Amino acid sequence: ARTGEPEVVYAAGKTPAQTVTAVTALLDGGVRPVLVSRADPAHTTAVVAAHPDAVVHDDAGMLVLAPLPPRDDAADGRIVVVTAGTSDLGVAGECVVTLEALGERPTLLADVGVAGLHRVLEVRDVLAAAEVVVVVAGMEAALGPVVAGLVSAPVVAVPTSVGYGAAQDGMTALHGLLSACTPGIAVVxxxxxxxxxxxxxxxxxATDRRTAGG
Amino acid sequence: ARTGEPEVVYAAGKTPAQTVTAVTALLDGGVRPVLVSRADPAHTTAVVAAHPDAVVHDDAGMLVLAPLPPRDDAADGRIVVVTAGTSDLGVAGECVVTLEALGERPTLLADVGVAGLHRVLEVRDVLAAAEVVVVVAGMEAALGPVVAGLVSAPVVAVPTSVGYGAAQDGMTALHGLLSACTPGIAVVxxxxxxxxxxxxxxxxxATDRRTAGG
Amino acid sequence: ARTGEPEVVYAAGKTPAQTVTAVTALLDGGVRPVLVSRADPAHTTAVVAAHPDAVVHDDAGMLVLAPLPPRDDAADGRIVVVTAGTSDLGVAGECVVTLEALGERPTLLADVGVAGLHRVLEVRDVLAAAEVVVVVAGMEAALGPVVAGLVSAPVVAVPTSVGYGAAQDGMTALHGLLSACTPGIAVVxxxxxxxxxxxxxxxxxATDRRTAGG
Amino acid sequence: ARTGEPEVVYAAGKTPAQTVTAVTALLDGGVRPVLVSRADPAHTTAVVAAHPDAVVHDDAGMLVLAPLPPRDDAADGRIVVVTAGTSDLGVAGECVVTLEALGERPTLLADVGVAGLHRVLEVRDVLAAAEVVVVVAGMEAALGPVVAGLVSAPVVAVPTSVGYGAAQDGMTALHGLLSACTPGIAVVxxxxxxxxxxxxxxxxxATDRRTAGG
Amino acid sequence: ARTGEPEVVYAAGKTPAQTVTAVTALLDGGVRPVLVSRADPAHTTAVVAAHPDAVVHDDAGMLVLAPLPPRDDAADGRIVVVTAGTSDLGVAGECVVTLEALGERPTLLADVGVAGLHRVLEVRDVLAAAEVVVVVAGMEAALGPVVAGLVSAPVVAVPTSVGYGAAQDGMTALHGLLSACTPGIAVVxxxxxxxxxxxxxxxxxATDRRTAGG
Amino acid sequence: ARTGEPEVVYAAGKTPAQTVTAVTALLDGGVRPVLVSRADPAHTTAVVAAHPDAVVHDDAGMLVLAPLPPRDDAADGRIVVVTAGTSDLGVAGECVVTLEALGERPTLLADVGVAGLHRVLEVRDVLAAAEVVVVVAGMEAALGPVVAGLVSAPVVAVPTSVGYGAAQDGMTALHGLLSACTPGIAVVxxxxxxxxxxxxxxxxxATDRRTAGG
Amino acid sequence: ARTGEPEVVYAAGKTPAQTVTAVTALLDGGVRPVLVSRADPAHTTAVVAAHPDAVVHDDAGMLVLAPLPPRDDAADGRIVVVTAGTSDLGVAGECVVTLEALGERPTLLADVGVAGLHRVLEVRDVLAAAEVVVVVAGMEAALGPVVAGLVSAPVVAVPTSVGYGAAQDGMTALHGLLSACTPGIAVVxxxxxxxxxxxxxxxxxATDRRTAGG
Amino acid sequence: ARTGEPEVVYAAGKTPAQTVTAVTALLDGGVRPVLVSRADPAHTTAVVAAHPDAVVHDDAGMLVLAPLPPRDDAADGRIVVVTAGTSDLGVAGECVVTLEALGERPTLLADVGVAGLHRVLEVRDVLAAAEVVVVVAGMEAALGPVVAGLVSAPVVAVPTSVGYGAAQDGMTALHGLLSACTPGIAVVxxxxxxxxxxxxxxxxxATDRRTAGG
Ligand SMILES: Nc1ncnc2c1ncn2[C@@H]1O[C@H](COP(=O)(O)O)[C@@H](O)[C@H]1O
Ligand SMILES: Nc1ncnc2c1ncn2[C@@H]1O[C@H](COP(=O)(O)O)[C@@H](O)[C@H]1O
Ligand SMILES: Nc1ncnc2c1ncn2[C@@H]1O[C@H](COP(=O)(O)O)[C@@H](O)[C@H]1O
Ligand SMILES: Nc1ncnc2c1ncn2[C@@H]1O[C@H](COP(=O)(O)O)[C@@H](O)[C@H]1O
Ligand SMILES: [Mg+2]
Ligand SMILES: [Mg+2]
Ligand SMILES: [Mg+2]
Ligand SMILES: [Mg+2]
Ligand SMILES: [Mg+2]
Ligand SMILES: [Mg+2]
Ligand SMILES: [Mg+2]
Ligand SMILES: [Mg+2]
Structure with a gap:
């Protein structure tokens, strides 16, 4: 956490007991906040038993312990998270829960796929006002370049594994976002x-720091 | 040509002499029209020397011999060909030249990429009036699902090899079009x-036949 | 549904409860028909409990609610669906059930693989009379180019994930269909x-519209 | 050559001088026949200069030195080589030239693609009479499983790199042939x-040996 | 079965009931022999209940019904099946059981990997005497080219999915066998x-037919 | 340019004449600045002939016309561009030239590969002071996660096609950067x-805007 | 075991009974030591029941029977095993258990990822003193080239399947390690x-032998 | 060179002038030896013009400047380099030239492919006496596991890009070597x-150091 990142215990591939041990050690060490990601029900039960104040986010597969309070300077809507389909909500949840645990107040817009372009255009002003837009989209992920063409802020694009066949578990969305002709897309x-x-x-x-220093 | 297709000599990988021989044999056999595709300047020179009435389409890499006359029932705009970028024009040209040699009268709309969504929306009515729309797009090919969401006609999507790196010579565009959540896309x-x-x-x-029969 | 498509709830990756919620919301909103695809027995039980008039198609993994009545102008055999093997019947069923819910009357021809070419030739007249042929084939999917060479109508080809090893979960069939030298194949x-x-x-x-307008 | 194979100098990646050296060494060592494959014009010129009796097969990229005489027991038509397109003739030539240098008398049938199924059916009897059929096909290579369904002899299938895009330099044809449901295909x-x-x-x-011994 | 192949019911992806139905239909139609491949215990139980004379080969995942009697002309050892490791025995079993059901009398040599080259050399004479050698090998499948260099008969090579990581579920073995410099390998x-x-x-x-005719 | 991006003419795949035409049209339309990327010597010669004030950056393959003046608020070092090797300098140049044409004043640090970790540590303070760090690295691109672990600013990572074999033309670097456990990496x-x-x-x-508004 | 390797029974894909049989046969044959790898709880239970003196290493999925005693010449720290994350400990355990069964005394350093470079630098002296360093790392595996740049001994790098998406089950780590610009990395x-x-x-x-001979 | 490695200028992708500049700078800095790899004739001419004492190795694409003298303790044959085919000699040359420039005295054994297993067995004693064996092999690279099964020293395996089609530019050899069941192979x-x-x-x-210290 030397660069200011939270500690996140990646539960996938860990036993519930190992997960609890890792969480407890971090909390005992004074780390704040502590997150658990990719938690299944067994991980969740075990962590909650040991730490009853853990906040559970089932759809996102996350648990949050000792979250930071909402920041004063974290205005609603400076971070907007938008998903292409309802199936992308789990991944979007992982993003939103993490941001909130760090004191941010992100806005979530769900199910704004390009198959119905009017829905993208309806939220155009909300997107344009953001300091950063996170786009969560699977299949061909066309929402990424469409949004990046509508805003001047950086767009963080998360391809998802939603889809089958040629979607190749998200690799097609990933490569499509990287190949997009619209500039300004940061792919994860x-x-x-x-x-x-x-x-x-x-x-x-980065903006906060300069503003604070200005 | 038993299913009514034109004869097309694929020049790539053939010598100019082999190409001329193939063209001449088809014309001598009474075939109409005869097309040459993927022709480079050497192929073109050789074919024109042997068949001075060959019509040359340099940008499309095609030659047309003995084209069909424009059909009476082939109304302008019933086939619309739209490209995402100017780099896709060569592939679109291969499509347009072939259609015209068969008597169709396609409409071409160029450089309508999703990075500038207003341009797509400007041609929305032309797209909606077509009986079939051909979308030609490389990189991430997001234009395909966007157009398919705007029209009720079938959309024929041609991924192109425009792009580099993650575009993987057009395979990313191809797989993206196949994975698109918008229905109605026929991929080639x-x-x-x-x-x-x-x-x-x-x-x-198919439409012509039923109309004729009705 | 702005382009006239039915609403389809993709059950894979949704809980039974989420699936029911989605179906109910669509029906309450007056949408007609509503389809559920990729449903497993738990999805099916939950949807039928909430909507007893749902028609269940187990082999196709589909449920149909509020289907359209068969269309008068949807003559039998204008859409022909043909499968290469019996293992492709589930995918073909997804196609047939969807078409019937929309009022079409498709003809299904099963197990017409190229390993026994006589079987393809036996149904040649049925294929030739169709306005569109849907070919459903896995493994190397050679049935697609063979059928496209026998008819002059457009062929919609569905590669399936039937096969193993070099079949690569259907990607070989997909790429083979896209590479076929026979023209007229629309790949999904x-x-x-x-x-x-x-x-x-x-x-x-598209045909219906022009005929109606003629 | 301990297993009775001819010596073949693979010229691709060798200089003309290296190729001549290799050929001369083999002939000096009494090897019979000596073949050169993948020869370009520079290789050919150099080898012919050193060994004027070399027989040149330009289209196949081969040279033959000291061929075996035609075998008495190598009846015409016991090996049939069939190609799907004219672009496959170079690869087929490599096969035919090699067989002839070893004393076989193969029959070549060219341009028998499945897009025109009648052409396959026209040569059905020639195929059925063979002891082994070699099928040379690129793109989706559907000719392989079609032929294997028509004969009871083993079918040796050679995918070619003819095609582009999804054909992936012949890998799609290769994987399709390996995935074919028709049994009896040996892929190289x-x-x-x-x-x-x-x-x-x-x-x-193998047959010759048993017949001789019987 | 027009080309003389047995009928094989591929159980993977079929229910036990569907498998029984398919088997019964073939037997009722007079087909001989009938094989079931890729059968799991549920398939096996169901088929045996319906056809108590089915012979079960658990390790090979096969059932045999109405096998052909051993052929008089099928001398032991004219077909030799050799495996690289004990993990390859299931695949080798599928091969051996099929051959025996057709009246052949194959010889099986197990666990002859190239890591212990002396074991390959020990069976060299058995290999050299065969009319065809089937090599079953996973991982890097080096046994294939080693055996093909020791014999003059055709070698049928079966790559297996044994291995992990870079073995890529058998695709590395497959591509390695196809790339082998030793000639005479037929890959499946x-x-x-x-x-x-x-x-x-x-x-x-093919040999039998010529010998019979000679 | 509705989102404030410069116009960039991608010369690869265009003729020199097409490139000049595109540049002239943009300048005539009042666009400022105009960039040409992936220019080879022929492109460069043609553009300079038509627009003698074009600034040529040979190593970066770029030309700049009508650049913006350096911004007052673009302090040196707020954008730092760092490369792993000297072979990455062309790609880094494309980045630096573009930034300078837009009025930024980026700092370039070259040849700071992880093979000599002391070199990374030597520039640690420069990296830590930046508002954004661009890392340009090929082969395995380990410099990306190492830098992201040293700074708290966002890291934009550009994988390069430097390398061979398993580097797969940059795809390994790309996938490695996306898989890095260090958070804060934006991949292009x-x-x-x-x-x-x-x-x-x-x-x-984004920072400038808020600062300006604050 | 002709080259001095231990016998290792690979339990994955074997039944518990088959695993016991293999172990017993080796022990009965006097082999020493005998290892079981990739053992799940069922394998472990069965082997321990048959051989109560088997030492179980659950996290590593291994069992050890009849280990060699620690070697006198195997000084602590001449083999150092270092992991990037805690999720890599299972693979590192497979390495450590195997070495110890052969009499070596490896040193294990866990969770030394490049995201926190200070942790790598803290163990720098331990690494520099080793005769061989084994690096176990998943995701982008940047630890491999970082360590190879810090030591002059050979580095054995084990990519792990830890990660998701672009990590491609370890193939990205594998290809990254092979592409690393730092010399001296042996990849498995x-x-x-x-x-x-x-x-x-x-x-x-090798060192032991020369030292012994010196 | 902090870990004792020589400096190597990788000429591919550098101009001749850039290559000379890099070489001169290293020599001026007192570095010894300096190598140039992947040099084409233009690189070679330029470097020799500037540094007439450069030793040119055309087939290996290398130049050597200021080599180390042969080491006293580098006995002939402690490093053996063996190639599968003559086409692998360029890559083997890169290895041998580098070793010699560092004072080693490697033994080179060429054209020892597994297609002729007797040739491998003939050099068995030379291989068994080495402290490390480098195997250079393309296509399916079966020589790697065969050699690793014959010796107890570590085997460094270099897959080459020799081959075509399924050889996939060396990736099949690479993955095969990594998948080999024979232990003791270090892949590059x-x-x-x-x-x-x-x-x-x-x-x-490593051996030298311990021996020296003992
Ligand atoms: N869902 C996630 N996706 C990517 N990285 C994660 C995730 N959850 C945790 N991590 C990272 O994984 C690392 C934890 O790995 P480990 O030490 O194995 O628990 C930390 O660097 C976390 O920041
Ligand atoms: N540009 C093209 N793309 C795809 N197929 C083509 C193209 N040009 C010609 N063909 C087809 O390629 C075949 C000609 O192959 P060939 O017999 O080798 O000349 C015919 O089936 C043509 O319809
Ligand atoms: N079996 C299917 N294959 C492809 N797309 C489907 C399938 N079933 C539903 N869809 C589409 O998936 C979308 C529904 O996604 P969701 O909003 O996540 O339920 C709609 O656009 C459907 O048309
Ligand atoms: N975890 C492992 N990874 C790689 N190879 C292994 C592993 N465990 C055992 N082996 C090797 O697999 C072979 C045993 O295969 P089998 O004969 O099928 O039991 C032997 O060569 C072992 O050295
Ligand atoms: Mg939706
Ligand atoms: Mg444009
Ligand atoms: Mg069937
Ligand atoms: Mg043809
Ligand atoms: Mg074994
Ligand atoms: Mg450097
Ligand atoms: Mg960690
Ligand atoms: Mg050789």
Missing amino acids: NVDNGLGAALLARRIVR | NVDNGLGAALLARRIVR | NVDNGLGAALLARRIVR | NVDNGLGAALLARRIVR | NVDNGLGAALLARRIVR | NVDNGLGAALLARRIVR | NVDNGLGAALLARRIVR | NVDNGLGAALLARRIVR
């Missing part, structure tokens, strides 16, 4: 809602 | 403007 | 019977 | 006409 | 013991 | 120095 | 802790 | 003769 790994949150926060925090 | 091979033309013609010809 | 995603149905319907509907 | 590497010849010869030679 | 799909058997039988049957 | 396409510049500028411009 | 297969141990042992044993 | 990148040399030297130098 498939399903990496957590990474998108931490990148978005680095971006707005 | 990378850079296959010819195949898109022949598929679009099968579609409108 | 692996196992995408639903997408094939919606594309086939766009094709015949 | 992309463009490996030479390997197909040596495999076909092992097959008929 | 990953884990395709059945296909290897049918190809080997086509090879020896 | 292989060799996309231009895209990195435009993303970095969106990031600092 | 993904998750192949066993192979790393046997390679490291060959390296130090 | 495709065509990376230089890396193999530096790894082999780290291995023998």
